Amino acid sequence: MGNTFPAFAEPKLGDLVIKIAKACQQAGGRAFLVGGAVRDSLLGLAPQDADLEVYGLQPDVLEKVVAPFGKIHFVGQQFAVIHLATGFGDLEISLPRRESKTGPGHKGFSIQADPELNPEEASARRDFTVNSMLQDPITNEIVDPFSGQRDLKAGLLRHVSPAFSEDPLRVLRAARFVARFAWKVAPETVSLCWAQDLSELPVERFEKEWRGLLLRGSFPGLGLQCLAELGALRWFPELEALRGIPQDPVWHPEGDVFRHTCLCLNAGAHIRDEMEDPWVEMLGILCHDLGKAETTNFERGRWRSPNHDVVGGELSHALFKRLSHQEGIAPKVAALTRDHLRPTQYFFAPKVGDGAIRRLALRVDISALIRVAWSDAAGRDCSNMPQWKDWEPGRWLLNRAADLGVKDSAPQPFLLGRDLLELGLQPGPKIGKILNEAFELQLDGKLPDRESAQVWLAKKCAR
Numbered sequence: 075m076g077n078t079f080p081a082f083a084e085p086k087l088g089d090l091v092i093k094i095a096k097a098c099q100q101a102g103g104r105a106f107l108v109g110g111a112v113r114d115s116l117l118g119l120a121p122q123d124a125d126l127e128v129y130g131l132q133p134d135v136l137e138k139v140v141a142p143f144g145k146i147h148f149v150g151q152q153f154a155v156i157h158l159a160t161g162f163g164d165l166e167i168s169l170p171r172r173e174s175k176t177g178p179g180h181k182g183f184s185i186q187a188d189p190e191l192n193p194e195e196a197s198a199r200r201d202f203t204v205n206s207m208l209q210d211p212i213t214n215e216i217v218d219p220f221s222g223q224r225d226l227k228a229g230l231l232r233h234v235s236p237a238f239s240e241d242p243l244r245v246l247r248a249a250r251f252v253a254r255f256a257w258k259v260a261p262e263t264v265s266l267c268w269a270q271d272l273s274e275l276p277v278e279r280f281e282k283e284w285r286g287l288l289l290r291g292s293f294p295g296l297g298l299q300c301l302a303e304l305g306a307l308r309w310f311p312e313l314e315a316l317r318g319i320p321q322d323p324v325w326h327p328e329g330d331v332f333r334h335t336c337l338c339l340n341a342g343a344h345i346r347d348e349m350e351d352p353w354v355e356m357l358g359i360l361c362h363d364l365g366k367a368e369t370t371n372f373e374r375g376r377w378r379s380p381n382h383d384v385v386g387g388e389l390s391h392a393l394f395k396r397l398s399h400q401e402g403i404a405p406k407v408a409a410l411t412r413d414h415l416r417p418t419q420y421f422f423a424p425k426v427g428d429g430a431i432r433r434l435a436l437r438v439d440i441s442a443l444i445r446v447a448w449s450d451a452a453g454r455d456c457s458n459m460p461q462w463k464d465w466e467p468g469r470w471l472l473n474r475a476a477d478l479g480v481k482d483s484a485p486q487p488f489l490l491g492r493d494l495l496e497l498g499l500q501p502g503p504k505i506g507k508i509l510n511e512a513f514e515l516q517l518d519g520k521l522p523d524r525e526s527a528q529v530w531l532a533k534k535c536a537r
């Protein structure tokens with residue numbers, strides 16, 4: 075690990091960091107890069123964003139020093155953080171600050187900017203040692219008061235100080251870093267995580283960490299496993315319930331449903347770049363077997379989970395509410411969960427009518443469903459899986475969907491309300507009924523195009 079200036083993904087951001095550091099120096103202060111940029115750069119990765127911490131300057135002086143470099147706005151309590159809109163990556167500039175807990179909850183903090191703090195004092199409030207290092211952008215000196223470099227080499231997440239507990243969200247942050255870097259969590263940090271109460275955290279803060287866990291790393295399954303090891307699944311009971319749920323060892327030699335889900339997430343991460351909406355699809359993988367917790371029984375000589383797809387669809391709504399308030403996502407995740415068995419079921423069925431394929435395309439995006447089903451099939455230790463596009467059930471379903479023109483979009487009804495109004499029908503529930511009937515016939519292939527649908531409608535209205 076050499077002390078070189080970070081190779082930012084956007085070099086202009088690095089140039090700006092150096093310019094601002096020099097301006098701070100001229101004003102009598104000292105700026106340090108802190109947090110993820112130092113960590114990622116030491117790992118040989120290109121940081122996307124930069125956080126600067128400036129020592130020895132009063133807030134009003136810092137504002138004047140930074141103002142010429144871009145449009146600034148203040149974030150956080152007491153204006154301790156300045157966000158600089160650069161157009162090429164986020165740059166946050168803050169004063170060293172003391173944060174202390176004044177009451178329960180994520181808002182029970184008092185923040186005091188204190189330019190006279192030293193780096194060791196200021197870094198004591200950071201989450202993990204690997205995130206507590208500072209780097210002088212002018213000299214490239216690394217200040218490492220809590221042995222972050224040692225832990226980085228060992229791949230170990232270790233909390234910096236008891237102040238870790240002031241933000242319980244850090245439990246989820248740990249899992250997100252594990253998902254990204256496959257690190258271990260130090261035993262003393264594991265104990266501290268178990269003592270955290272996540273119940274007061276707003277869902278918005280969960281979402282950011284869950285997005286990081288599912289979307290950023292190659293090992294989201296390790297991240298999920300880590301949440302279990304840190305005692306955090308208490309706050310996500312639908313996932314906790316999967317632990318220890320048995321599966322038929324012939325089909326699932328990997329173990330229980332929770333372990334299977336972790337392996338499926340890792341498989342999904344391999345094809346995430348090909349996902350249309352990775353947030354929806356990774357959530358679909360996370361949720362696909364939620365229903366097994368409620369439906370698994372030992373019947374007729376083996377473990378079975380009848381109807382787990384349907385029950386899982388319901389449970390996915392409950393889990394999603396704990397992760398995010400984003401509109402429009404939960405129904406898509408529930409649909410993927412409900413239909414995750416369809417690609418293999420249909421492939422192995424003796425005959426599947428066109429109507430079934432069209433109706434499936436109406437409920438879910440076919441390619442997304444195949445990726446979720448492929449991840450399900452790939453999520454076991456014994457698998458020797460082809461690529462998702464070469465996986466036979468997926469290829470077969472994609473071809474069927476392509477032949478029917480529903481590979482990339484859901485079937486659209488040939489007839490609309492205005493067709494009926496033009497024939498003189500009065501607005502009312504009867505219109506809806508006729509449209510539904512026409513659409514069902516269309517999905518069954520009995521009305522192959524708009525013309526035949528119009529002929530059918532004319533006859534119907536003449537009766």
Ligand code: CTP
Nearest residue numbers: 109110111125199200201202205206241243244
């Ligand atoms: N930090 C913290 N506790 C938190 C959030 C952030 O101590 N709850 C500190 C850490 O030192 C972290 C830095 O603030 O490194 C910046 O936080 P953030 O930008 O959220 O994460 P990064 O570590 O930069 O990681 P990423 O690259 O994933 O954004």
